[in-house]
Amino acid sequence: MVNSKKILIVDDDSDVVLFIATVLKDNGYQTIEAKDGLEGLDMAIAHHPDLILLDLMMPQKSGISLLNDLKENRNLSSIPIIMVTGVSGETGIDLETFFETRAKSQETNFSIKPDGYLEKPIDINKLLNLIKESI
Amino acid sequence: MRAYNVVIIGGRQECVTIMDLITMDRLRQLQMRLVGVADTDPLAPGVKKAESLGIFTTNDYRDLLGIQRLDMIIDLTGKEEINQAIQRNKPPRVQLINHAVARLFWDFLSLEEERYHVEKDLKKSQNKYKHLFDNAREGLALFNKQGVIIECNFSLARMLGYSKEELEQKKVSDLCIKLSEELLKCNGRKMDEFAFTGIEMDFIRKDGSLLPVELDSTWFSDEKLYQVMLKDITFKKRLEDARKNYSKRLKKEVAKRTGELIASEKEMVKQRRTAEGIIHGSPIPMMVLDNDHKIIYWNKACEELTGFHSQDMIGTDRQWAPFYPKKRPVLSDLVVDDDKEAIKYLYKNMHLKKSPFIEGAYEAEHFFKHLGETGTHIHIHVTPIRDEKGGVQGAIVTFQDISERVKMLQEIKQREDFVQNLIQNSIDGIVAINERGEIEICNPGVGKILGYDPAEIAGKMSYQDILSEQTASPIKKAFYADEFGPHGKIVNMEAKVPNKNKELIPVRFSGTLLYENEKEIGSVLFIQDLRQIQQLQKEKRQAQRMAAIGRTVAGLAHYIKNILTGLQGASYLVKSGTTKVDPVLIEKGLSMMDKNIIQINQIVKDMLIYSADKSPDYQSVDPVCLMKEVIELMSERAKLTGVMINFDHESYVGEVKINKMAMHHCLLNILSNAIDACTLKGILDGQGQVNICVDRPDGWAVRFLISDNGIGMNKKIQNKLFTDFFTTKGYKGTGLGLPVTKKIVHDHGGELTFQSKEGSGTTFFITLPFNKN
Incomplete structure (x- = not known):
């Protein structure tokens, strides 16, 4: 394989994980997978991936909570994170707006935001471009 | 008879005295003439005097011895040798009088002088008396012990209508009976007692009429005469009678008036007390002014209303003080002054009205912002106090605190406006x-x-x-x-x-x-x-x-x-x-x-x-059987996730009329949720339990109870539980499960309730009633 970049996929939907993992492997990436936020944090610490694809809504520990933990961890804060979600502007919540609003109204540590956004259903080309730009 | 020529030897003071006696005119009958004075001192007073009188003087006494027709030498030197020398040298028939004899002579001369004076004074006094007697305004008469008038003056004659001559020789008994009686009483015995003053008696005039007189009498023991002095008191008497009469009438009148006055004063005091009592005790604030604008009464209610004590107000003209910040005439002042123009001018904005009941009384209403903490609305009523002639003697003022009334009126007005507004709009x-x-x-x-x-x-x-x-x-x-x-x-x-x-x-x-x-x-x-x-x-x-x-x-x-x-x-x-x-x-x-x-x-x-908006399609169903079917359907999934399902039910629940398909959907939904709750807890893997019970509480047809020991829900989730499309299950939940379940249960007339505790689990209850249909 030409590309040996390691990408962590965190999503509670095993079908989504399988789909994304297949796409990434087909494009020469290595993948590791976690089914919720807690497992995602463990995997990130253990494997120090090159990029993390993070689902927003998950049991145990939500995507936002994990994002905060990762960005506040000095060893992990440099890892680019792309948030993947079914919630978008169309359904009333715009993630980008959400993070910007939060950054403006809250303390410094809440200026944390992901490096990219990706909406479900997943546009494969958009996914691959985002990853390429981020790494 | 020729004059007796005398010389004096020794010119001292005695010489001057003797010279004066000899040369005085009044002793002229002595027929003595001083013809020379000798003294060795030419400045002796006797020498000087003689010189001034043009009498011969010398410093050698011997010069005097040779004067012709000298009759007497008065030696005042007091020196024996000079006396003897004179004795030796004087012509023989000239008499020598020495110093001691001269002294006797001088005394004699002095007495003579005195007698002269007394006689002269007597004469003068007699004249004066005579004059007084004749011309006195009072009637005067002198009469003897026999009562015969010896002398009388013109006044008396005139008083009694006689001529002076007629009256003299009249007897007292002809003129006054009382006086003659008095005279008889003391005649011959105590003459001194016939002396009185101010006795009134009547004298008989010549024409027979009576003359009232006031009589003073004196007994002159020397002359053995009585003197009486009469004062005509006709006028005085008449005046006195008139006065007596008048005073008698006056006394009577005074007594009558006094009686009336006392009675009326008593009545007045009583009335005043009553008035005072009424004013003081009245619950109506009241003040009374006199015509001098001074406060006479300031009752208790007034004190309470104004906060001004009567002690500080009575007797002053500070009636303005409770109402205004500085002195100005108040309505009562203007009523006392009867100043209608000022009343109209000063009170035109204070709802001024003439009292409909009392002439000259006024009423006014005003808001006094200085009275009380936040100002007070006062109704003032001022009534003039008039005397019998209609003059204003003061004013009675009553105050009424109408703040409450004004407030109420304002409120009523506001309410009326409000209601009117409400109605109109x-x-x-x-x-x-x-x-x-x-x-x-x-x-x-x-x-x-x-x-x-x-x-x-x-x-x-x-x-x-x-x-x-x-x-x-x-x-x-x-x-x-x-x-x-x-x-x-x-x-x-x-x-x-x-x-x-x-x-x-x-x-x-x-x-x-x-x-x-x-x-x-x-x-x-x-x-x-x-x-x-x-x-x-x-x-x-x-x-x-x-x-x-x-x-x-x-x-x-x-x-x-x-x-x-x-x-x-x-x-x-x-x-x-x-x-x-x-x-x-x-x-x-x-x-x-x-x-x-x-x-x-x-x-x-x-x-x-x-x-679906249609009513459920009911059929008789055994709820225990229905529950079992649902459990059966979920058993595979429970096994896969390691969750235990326990089912318990009452021995007989009985059939209920329900929409079987719909209720099946409800139970499946809740059981599925329960298994998910256990799975989501994760750590309880293999220990997850769902307990199910079907029973029949009193009054209800059936109750399904599905209880898990899963993750439970916090309050936030509980509150959103029945909201459409709310899900905690990410991709798996439609967010319609519980809203659909609730709708079905409600369509059956039943209740869907739950109890949950975060981290401990959740229990859902579906309770259905007997179906009326």
Whole structure:
């Protein structure tokens, strides 16, 4: 394989994980997978991936909570994170707006935001471009 | 007889004295003539005097011895040898008088001089007396012991009408009986006692009339004469009689007046006390001014009203003090002054009125901002106090604190304005009807609803005219019946009323009968235009439906997105598997596709149930059997996730009439949630338990109880539990499960409740009633 970049996929939907993992492997990436936020944090610490694809809504520990933990961890804060979600502007919540609003109204540590956004259903080309730009 | 010539030897002071005696005119009868004076000292006083009188002087006495016809030598030297020398040398018939003899001579001369003076004075006095006697204004008479008048003056003669001569020789007994009696009393015995003053008696005049006199009498023992002095007291007597008479009358009058005065004063004191008592004890604040503008009374109520103590007010003219910051005349001052112009000018803005009851009394009302903490409204009544001639002698002032009344009036006014405003501006029509059914009040709202000008209605149209006979009589009935609210009221009675153009307008009536002293005096009717309300209701329903559609679409979009993601993934896997000739990947892709198709099926079913508006299709079902079926269906999934399901039920629950399919869906939904709750807890893997019970509590047909020991829910989640499309399960939840369940249970007339504690688990209860159908 030409590309040996390691990408962590965190999503509670095993079908989504399988789909994304297949796409990434087909494009020469290595993948590791976690089914919720807690497992995602463990995997990130253990494997120090090159990029993390993070689902927003998950049991145990939500995507936002994990994002905060990762960005506040000095060893992990440099890892680019792309948030993947079914919630978008169309359904009333715009993630980008959400993070910007939060950054403006809250303390410094809440200026944390992901490096990219990706909406479900997943546009494969958009996914691959985002990853390429981020790494 | 020739003069007796004398010389003096020795010119000292004695010489001067003897010289004076000899040379004085009045001793001229002595016939002595000083012809020379000798002294060795030419400055001796005797020498000087002699020189001034032109008498011969010498410093040698022997010069004197030779004077011719010398009769006497007076030697005043007191020196024996000189005396002897003179004795030897003097001619023989000249007498020598020495110093001692000269002294005797001098004494004799002095006595002579004195006698002369006394005689002269006596003469003078006699003249004076005579003059006085004759000319005195009083009548004077001298009479002897026999009572015969010896002498009288002109005044007496005139008083008694006699001539002086006639009167002299008259006897006292002819003139005055009383005086002659007095005279007899003391005659011959105590003459001295016939001395009195100021005795009044009557004398008889010549013409026989009586003369009242005041008589003083004196006994001159030397002359053995009485003197009487008479004063004519006719006038005095007359005056006195008149005075006596007058004083007698006066006394009587005074006694009478005094009696009256005492009585009236007593009455006055009594009245004053009563007045004082009334004023002081009166609950009405009262003040009395005198005509000097001084406060006479300031009663207790007045103290309470003003906070000014009577001790500080009475006797002063500070009546302005409680009301104004600086001195100015108050109404009472102006009434005391009777200054009508000033009253009009100063009180024109204070609701000034003339009292309708009392002439000259005034009333005024004003807000005094300095009285009391926040100012006080005072009604003032000032009545003048008049004396019998109508003059103003003071003023009685009463004050009344009308703050409460003013406040109430203001409130009433405000309320009236408010009500009037409300009536005028209400969109609802408001009609007030009197007991004869005539419309008295009709607001613009009525006009708007029924198309009339309010002016056409009020006072011109009756109840029936505008409401139509068909509506008016049911309204009348409704007031007295209980169908629309209690007796005397109408609440929300809907009807159709023709407007001016005879179009029927849907309206809603509310109203109330009006009573005064339990007598019906009319009614008020509120007319609500339902056209607008109906329109609004329609709009509201539409808006609600739109909101529901919006929510549904949003929820659906989310769910469909998840399914789409799944289908997209499945499609990619199949493609990728085909390219790589990987049968496993193709198989996974196809299975993922099937799963998503099932999910589409599920949501379509849920939505159909949720949106169905028809009543449930009931059939007799054994709830225990139904529960068992559901458990059976979920057992595989429970086994896979390591969750234990325990089922317990009462021995006999009995069949219930329910929609079996719908209830099956509900129970499946809740059991599925319970298993998910255990699975989501994760750490409890293999220990998850769901306990199910079916029983029949009192009053209910059946109760399903599904309890898990899963993750439980916090308050935030609990509050949103039945919200459409709310899910905690990410991609798996449609967010319609519990809303659908709730709808089904409610369609059955039952209840869906739950208890939950975060981290400990949740219990759901579905309780269904006996079906009435």
